[in-house]
Amino acid sequence: MPEMLRPPERDSLIAFLERNLLQDVRLGDQDHQALRETLADRPTAGAAWTEAAARAVELLALPKLRHRWSALADRLTDFLLAMGEGPILHRQAATPGCRIDSTDPQDFRVSTAAYEFTGDLTRGLLRQRPAAGVEGAEVVHTGHLVEFTSGGANHCLDVEDSTSHAGVSPQPDGSVVLFHESLFSARAGLMRRTRFVARLRYEYTVRPDDPRVQLRVMLKTAPKVALRDIRLTTALDEMSAATTPFGHLVLSAGGRTLPLSQPQDELTTLHLGRADALSLTETAAAPLATGVHLGFPSADRLMSIKLVSKAGDAGSTRRPHWLLTRYRIPQLGPGQSATVEEERLVTFGTLQGAEATYASLLRDPAPLRGRDPGLARDIGAALNGMATQILFSTTSGHGGEARLAQMRQWYDRHAPAFLAAPPPRPRELAFALLSLDAMRRLPAAAGPDYAALLASGLNALLACQDAGGTFIEPGGAPDLGGHAAAILLLSRLAIAQHAIAQHGDSQGSPDPRLAAALRRALLPLQLGSMWAGQGEAARELPSPILHAATTEGGTTDDGRLSSRLGLAMRGLGVLILATRAGAVPLEPAERSHLETLYDSCFRLLRGRLRSSPEQLEVLADSDRADGDAITQSVVALALLAPDEAVLALPLAVPQPA
Structure with a gap:
């Protein structure tokens, strides 16, 4: 033409x-x-x-x-x-920075160039969404557990149900720490009296020039209380709410990437022992697929990675719903503390087959500087x-x-x-x-x-x-x-x-x-034809229209x-x-x-x-x-x-x- x-x-x-x-x-x-x-004056201008x-x-x-x-x-x-x-x-250039729009722990809002973080820290809930203008599923950081043995009895407690206080804390380097703390009591001693045994703190650090979220879990025992066989759990929850299932799972361990089978049971042990990284990716086209990549700096304490799946409609396969990463600490004496760390990278737009690259970025995010990590x-x-x-x-x-x-x-x-x-x-x-x-x-x-x-x-x-x-x-x-x-x-x-x-x-x-x-x-x-303009200026104009037949009539x-x-x-x-x-x-x-x-x-x-x-x-x-x-x-x-x-x-x- x-x-x-x-x-x-x-x-x-x-x-x-x-x-x-x-x-x-x-x-x-x-x-x-x-x-x-x-x-124009738009959020993504x-x-x-x-x-x-x-x-x-x-x-x-x-x-x-x-x-x-x-x-x-x-x-x-x-x-x-x-x-x-x-x-x-990568999807776009990303100017470093963190912006705090609300410090209310029950309704906070923190934004970076690539993400928006919201939720209710008093319930241990952190939601991570893509920044304006980007498609992607919501990632929910919650569902944590703690297990330990005290006074001869085993305990498994829900972290979020025991939150005592929470907050949003700006840092001198421009990062923001989102935290929630839980106080745990248990029966201990010869008299089997209930008493305070430990303080547990979860911190999510959102950094201005690093798209990873650092998760740090710190447990400190009370004076005169010793705990044994401690298991600290970090979790991701509500994954089954995604448009497409997180059906592509790859573990990185010992320099190799190992695809994991799609779980068929309600509870599946994905891995036992140390690992370098884990990637979970939606089964959508690459630019639309949300990926969650976990790096394990505390791999020496890594005990297991488990996945709870949720049944879908009749005849459909199970969908990953709740991921639990468990770290084992053999024992802590009175007044002692222990810490485990994870690095979490969320990609709104994820390339299957590049899991080794994501594992590398979890260790060293320097190649991401100035770039949105998404595809x-x-x-x-x-x-x-x-x-x-x-x-x-x-x-x-x-x-x-x-x-x-x-x-x-x-x-x-x-x-x-x-x-x-x-x-x-x-x-x-x-x-x-x-x-x-x-x-x-x-x-x-x-x-x-x-x-x-x-x-x-x-x-x-x-x-x-x-x-x-x-x-x-x-x-x-x-x-x-x-x-x-x-x-x-x-x-x-x-x-x-x-x-x-x-x-x-x-x-x-x-x-x-x-x-x-x-x-x-x-x-x-x-x-x-289509209508253009508004009010008295509205007018009907000839326009090409594409029709697609659907079960609802098109x-x-x-x-x-x-x-x-x-x-x-x-x-x-x-x-x-x-x-x-x-x-x-x-x-x-x-x-x-x-x-x-x-x-x-x-x-x-x-x-x-x-x-x-x-x-x-x-x-x-x-x-x-x-x-x-x-x-x-x-x-x-x-x-x-x-x-x-x-x-x-x-x-x-x-x-x-």
Whole structure:
């Protein structure tokens, strides 16, 4: 499709990113530049998302933009490289700091760049949630027990039921200690009288520059009281409330990672003896999976790790609910004390297979400085941004061999790991496959088999299309942007395969599934209407609507969000190209429907451009008067027809069959 912007308008869109959203961030010991989310007054306004940089990097990789915008492209590419220096591609830059919004022990609130901590310390309850703007399950630190023998009798007491006092204590180094103490009494001595035997204190230290939570448990016996066979328990509770079960359990011990079987019994002993770390991860797509990683500095005292599972609905498997880590102290004399420690790292967005990395971060969190420990929320976009930058830098000779090697190593590290994790949502998968389509156009080199990864990923994407033609994850809601991303990927592959067949290349024949899937994908796309504005200014506008059939009768998603509308316009535009090239034959009525949908996207987006001297801002949705970094780049890409530039480059390897 032709570009919908003149060069001055195109540069004005990019100028908005550079002049208004570019900000300095510090990652470890290095200064970088990234894009803040928005200029609007929102809780996440200053967030430097990895996805925002990735979308801009794809845009700025286009050869026609290189001359003017190379410096901005290089700075944002550097940020992407830094956010994925190791096996984890991190979600966002995180400015160090702790903020206390309430010190009330019964209703406290402490925030860092990545987390929000709330709860009731008088009941021993600490809830850890992701910071604003991040999806993730709530992690509940509670459910502790203490066991001991005193006066010949065994005792097992609930810590939270015996809380005597609690508090929120700011520290000189900027950290915050959340604590609760319990006083325990038991029958002791010859007369078997009840008396005070021990004080037990749980401390959670939230640090400004370290995403780990340090848990310290301190037990001190009363004067004239001795305790034997003491077991201090640290726990996580209410895990079964998560959207998906914590079904991936991996233990690190002696330098090895050992996957643990999913418990089938109500109480399961996961491990006996010392260990280095334990990771529990939800069985969701990696960017949505919550992970809890425990490090054991007091491993010499570690006795066992047990898991209580909760039965689900009839016929469903048991779900992990209550994790208990038990430490043994043989004995304490009168007035003596003992301490055990744990490090806890919660990741909202977790990569399965990277448990050794999480165990390493529990020991040394230095690589996390300035970074949210969670996984990037749209790794597909990040992979595609980097792959497009690599492709056009290679073909144009920009960047130098050392930098190209660095970018390629980054890509080869993250792409296979992401594709090996639980299947991502259609949007993320489609963009990951677009990145593979770009990488297979490079000169052959040692590394992953991009064509094989593309073929495998294509099978997974096609399996996401339901009976009505909608690309949707199982149990998910319809997403116009995700559906459009699938159309974009399939259309680009169809064009490439058709071109090979036209040139008589016997190694590549068109995959009939592509055209069939694309024709079916048009069926749930309808031209409907949406209301924009409020009050007397409200108006009804034609809009593409994606329909998905459900047991409740169906749900829809429309073009209210400009980013989804931009993806729809881009995907439909490449499908029009595929139709005109003969790669996807459509009936006249289908072609007319396709072009009508494309035109409606363009008309809606044109009405969401706000002009000011020398710059253009794309409004984020139909009812807001401001935009954001991701929307700006996604819509600019839709208006600049970037896929034709990729398709113009030859394939270096055969098409997947």
